[in-house]
Amino acid sequence: MAKLSAFATVFLAIISTATAIVPGTFFDRFFMIIFENTNFDAAQQNAYLKSLTSRNNSVFLSHYSGIAHPSQPNYIATLYGSNGDIFDDGVHDVNGNNLVDLLEAKGISWKGYMQDYPGNCFTDAKSGRYVRKHNPFISMADISSNPARCAKIVNADEIDADLAADGLPQFSYYVPNLDNDGHDTSLDFAMKWFQPWFEERLKNPNFTNGTLFLITFDEDETVTNHIFASLLGSPVTSGAHEDTTSYSHYSISKTLIDNWKLDNLGRNDVNATAFTQFLQHS
């Protein structure tokens, strides 16, 4: 019996080492979700998105911009600190360091949750309602060529098993399918999917504990590329804040870099501004 419990203690210690959280300056987890092709004004008029900006522990990032048109370079920018010389929605492989390299160097866990992703390092352009152009991870050559990394791009449904096991990665990047992200439907359709999905999970401490949430879009449908972005969660100080600083998709890497004192990518992340103004470790 004593032997068994000593074994159990060692076993539990191993498990807790494997899932150890690397504490951040402002937050311990970052969860982002990206919707599609919506002008700032339209997003602001959506009742659910508007309600997020008036919640306690929220920051409305009212001067946030996409970096390009069409979709793909915006997604690439979130991980790569530049458009990776991509100007279209075609299939490309991008070489060089990306955000995943910086996170792994510090032992910070990550996953790309892609709705309808078939798994098994699927690299084709499309499968059902999943599209590669909205999944920047698979375009990073040092992810697609590495089976262990590739296995962290998963079908989004896996998030519920991860939450049930208190295993939400420290960097979680959620991409809804072409219907639920509004691309082939409408903002109204997307928010009718998102609201119940998100509200249900916000009740789960395995989702919210130390997590900063970013809800945003890839791009607008005008030349200004002004998009809606909102932060939520316990890392935000008390109150519903508006931050009028100019941010872009490069600010995502910069925020994670500052939070976990990561190296930088040496690209547009270096001079981007982190959206940490109203954050404080809870």
Ligand SMILES: *[C@@H]1O[C@H](CO)[C@@H](O)[C@H](O)[C@H]1NC(C)=O
């Ligand atoms: C949170 O994770 C723990 C495992 O550490 C699990 O027992 C619990 O059921 C999870 N809670 C929810 C609401 O998923």
Ligand SMILES: *[C@@H]1O[C@H](CO)[C@@H](O)[C@H](O)[C@H]1NC(C)=O
């Ligand atoms: C929240 O996470 C921290 C580590 O980041 C952990 O120490 C704490 O037990 C967790 N609290 C809950 C309620 O899960």
Ligand SMILES: *[C@@H]1O[C@H](CO)[C@@H](O)[C@H](O)[C@H]1NC(C)=O
């Ligand atoms: C807002 O959240 C803070 C914790 O950050 C809490 O102390 C405060 O009571 C909350 N305010 C309201 C109005 O709920």
Ligand SMILES: *[C@@H]1O[C@H](CO)[C@@H](O)[C@H](O)[C@H]1NC(C)=O
């Ligand atoms: C960052 O800005 C500084 C000062 O303007 C400039 O010298 C430097 O080249 C920029 N770095 C990058 C990587 O863009």
